[in-house]
Amino acid sequence: MTGLRSTKPVTGASLGYDWSELVQEDRVHRLIYADPQIFAAEMSNIFGGIWVYIAHESEIPNANDFVTRRLGQRPMIVLRDSAGKLRALFNRCTHRGTTLTRAEKGNAKSFSCPYHGWNFLNTGQLRGVPWADGYACDFRDSTYNVAQAPRVESYRGFIFVTLNEKMPPLRDWLGGITKPIDEWLDRNPGGKVKVCEANRFKFKGNWKLAYDNSSDGYHVIYSHRSLIETEARFQDGPKGMSYYKNSPDSLDMYVKYTGNGHHFKDKRPNLEKRPGGLWAIESVHPGMEHVEEKFRRLYGARADSLLDLAGSEPVNINIFPNLSLLGNHIQVFEPVSVNETNAVWYGTMIEDETGELGEAVQDINALRMRTQEQFPNFGEVDDLANFEQIQRGLDCLEDEWVYMHRGLGIAGRIKHHPDGSITGPATDEVFMREYIAQWRRLMECDPDLTVTREIAP
Amino acid sequence: MTSLTRDPSRSSYYVTDEFYSDLIAAFTDWQGDDRAVSDLGERDLFRRLIEREARLLDQVNYEAWLQLYLPECIYWAPSTPNAGDPRREIAVMFDDRRRLEDRIFRLRTGYAWSQAPQSRTVRLVTNVETFAGKSAQERMVRANFQINEFWDGEMRLLAGWSGYRYVLSGGEWLIAAKQINLIECDRSLRNPSIIL
Ligand code: FES
Numbered sequence: 001m002t003g004l005r006s007t008k009p010v011t012g013a014s015l016g017y018d019w020s021e022l023v024q025e026d027r028v029h030r031l032i033y034a035d036p037q038i039f040a041a042e043m044s045n046i047f048g049g050i051w052v053y054i055a056h057e058s059e060i061p062n063a064n065d066f067v068t069r070r071l072g073q074r075p076m077i078v079l080r081d082s083a084g085k086l087r088a089l090f091n092r093c094t095h096r097g098t099t100l101t102r103a104e105k106g107n108a109k110s111f112s113c114p115y116h117g118w119n120f121l122n123t124g125q126l127r128g129v130p131w132a133d134g135y136a137c138d139f140r141d142s143t144y145n146v147a148q149a150p151r152v153e154s155y156r157g158f159i160f161v162t163l164n165e166k167m168p169p170l171r172d173w174l175g176g177i178t179k180p181i182d183e184w185l186d187r188n189p190g191g192k193v194k195v196c197e198a199n200r201f202k203f204k205g206n207w208k209l210a211y212d213n214s215s216d217g218y219h220v221i222y223s224h225r226s227l228i229e230t231e232a233r234f235q236d237g238p239k240g241m242s243y244y245k246n247s248p249d250s251l252d253m254y255v256k257y258t259g260n261g262h263h264f265k266d267k268r269p270n271l272e273k274r275p276g277g278l279w280a281i282e283s284v285h286p287g288m289e290h291v292e293e294k295f296r297r298l299y300g301a302r303a304d305s306l307l308d309l310a311g312s313e314p315v316n317i318n319i320f321p322n323l324s325l326l327g328n329h330i331q332v333f334e335p336v337s338v339n340e341t342n343a344v345w346y347g348t349m350i351e352d353e354t355g356e357l358g359e360a361v362q363d364i365n366a367l368r369m370r371t372q373e374q375f376p377n378f379g380e381v382d383d384l385a386n387f388e389q390i391q392r393g394l395d396c397l398e399d400e401w402v403y404m405h406r407g408l409g410i411a412g413r414i415k416h417h418p419d420g421s422i423t424g425p426a427t428d429e430v431f432m433r434e435y436i437a438q439w440r441r442l443m444e445c446d447p448d449l450t451v452t453r454e455i456a457p
Numbered sequence: 458m459t460s461l462t463r464d465p466s467r468s469s470y471y472v473t474d475e476f477y478s479d480l481i482a483a484f485t486d487w488q489g490d491d492r493a494v495s496d497l498g499e500r501d502l503f504r505r506l507i508e509r510e511a512r513l514l515d516q517v518n519y520e521a522w523l524q525l526y527l528p529e530c531i532y533w534a535p536s537t538p539n540a541g542d543p544r545r546e547i548a549v550m551f552d553d554r555r556r557l558e559d560r561i562f563r564l565r566t567g568y569a570w571s572q573a574p575q576s577r578t579v580r581l582v583t584n585v586e587t588f589a590g591k592s593a594q595e596r597m598v599r600a601n602f603q604i605n606e607f608w609d610g611e612m613r614l615l616a617g618w619s620g621y622r623y624v625l626s627g628g629e630w631l632i633a634a635k636q637i638n639l640i641e642c643d644r645s646l647r648n649p650s651i652i653l
């Protein structure tokens with residue numbers, strides 16, 4: 001030890017916290033949401049140290065397509081290179097650090113730095129610099145190639161990256177959560193979805209407040225009361241959120257923790273098991289009666305299953321730390337600072353490659369846009385306002401604890417299954433306790449994060 | 458006309474594929490000098506309507522505000538600067554009559570936490586320009602807006618321009634469609650819960 005400060009990024013292990021004090025069985029300390037140092041460590045231990053969702057393949061379908069995203073706070077270019085390989089480049093020129101592109105998306109074989117004009121292939125390889133004869137160094141040295149994530153893997157279109165070479169393969173890391181992901185995809189023709197813009201939000205609160213909420217069945221009846229009352233204003237039968245009205249824990253829906261921070265709220269068992277069962281609880285949306293009438297006229301008995309494709313799948317599939325599949329949305333949490341987060345609700349549509357839906361796909365997708373706009377507009381805004389108020393409440397320094405003990409200690413309430421998964425009733429906070437225990441294990445580590453650079457051919 | 462037998466406040470039969478196509482056509486390439494209406498009296502007429510709309514929203518008088526719209530209307534805030542096809546692109550908002558009434562109903566429940574406390578707003582509407590519509594019974598109007606919003610102790614600004622499709626109905630100019638183009642429409646918005 002020299003006694004000098006380390007220039008390495010902060011990790012959880014370097015903070016000197018007793019993590020078992022911060023994360024207890026029934027509660028967590030306010031600091032996990034409010035301490036800028038813990039947030040800084042999360043950018044290594046979590047957003048970099050494990051597999052993190054970064055983009056969907058349908059956003060970069062063609063060779064040389066790219067989108068710009070962030071991995072934690074690192075600006076990234078996620079792209080498909082000319083050979084079709086998925087890459088996640090740091091959006092950072094190796095000369096003096098300028099971002100290589102400011103575009104949200106595009107198609108480019110190479111990127112020219114706007115500052116001094118260094119030019120890079122989209123493989124990260126440095127192609128040339130202006131007036132190279134002014135340099136003594138050898139530019140074929142990989143040092144000057146753009147840094148990129150050493151590992152990029154896709155699970156059925158969902159692209160994840162990590163800077164941690166020691167991470168197991170993505171498929172293994174996802175584990176049991178792949179089953180609901182598969183089911184979520186396979187209900188669509190071709191087992192695919194295509195991203196089509198988003199409802200984009202930000203809130204002044206820590207990112208974990210959103211992840212805590214992602215399988216929370218306890219808040220629905222209160223936080224979403226305005227939406228539930230709105231859905232009931234015509235008294236035309238129960239709608240999607242009405243499950244939570246009376247005794248939700250006695251229903252067949254459940255919450256399931258599948259390991260590695262991933263969890264799943266499954267409301268499908270509440271549905272009538274028939275084509276049209278999903279459509280039957282769908283709220284009201286622009287164009288719905290027209291499409292329903294048209295489909296019943298044109299397609300007869302097949303109309304129900306077609307209408308189900310426009311309906312919102314009643315699941316919340318949460319992949320730690322930042323991805324949530326719910327309804328038909330791909331929601332992504334983007335940490336901005338210790339007390340600011342983006343919550344981006346990407347819409348999805350059906351791409352009917354084999355033409356099995358015929359012309360119906362146009363109406364299904366149009367209606368699907370409208371079903372997806374409802375919850376962000378009439379539900380999410382209220383949750384986000386409540387997350388902001390939690391963050392404000394956390395400023396009460398002497399009142400240190402945030403509880404997540406609903407369901408804890410009640411005999412027979414929580415079930416441990418042979419596959420390692422854990423289930424509980426719909427309003428249980430067991431998923432929160434389990435994921436935050438995983439968060440704690442990850443934060444205790446001192447992960448070794450690396451980047452790679454292309455080697456000159 | 459089926460629309461008279463099917464109340465658009467209760468059911469949505471009018472948002473058809475043809476309706477979308479017509480809407481998109483109306484909002485494509487409409488702001489050109491070749492279509493500008495030079496009559497300043499007409500410009501004043503629409504400016505008055507738009508200023509009144511802004512006042513009604515600032516006063517949170519949603520019921521009177523809704524009267525400015527045709528029964529079969531669209532209130533549309535695209536999520537991209539060039540407003541793509543709403544059949545294939547999620548919008549920030551895309552409300553038909555019933556969903557607009559849902560929006561108002563929700564804000565009136567007393568449980569819309571995103572509007573507790575309720576925002577106070579002062580809207581500026583300016584740069585009103587009038588353009589020819591498809592027929593003499595139709596006008597397209599552009600106005601820039603700035604919404605100054607005070608919410609929960611903080612000030613913020615929402616800026617953009619709106620395109621209006623006005624239709625002459627029963628001797629009155631009513632809004633058939635309003636397209637609200639926030640200049641930050643493709644970025645994360647904080648608490649977008651007021652009516653724009
Ligand atoms: S910073 Fe990129 S070329 Fe100089």
Ligand SMILES: [Fe+2]
Pocket residue numbers: 213219220223224379383
């Ligand atoms: Fe919620």
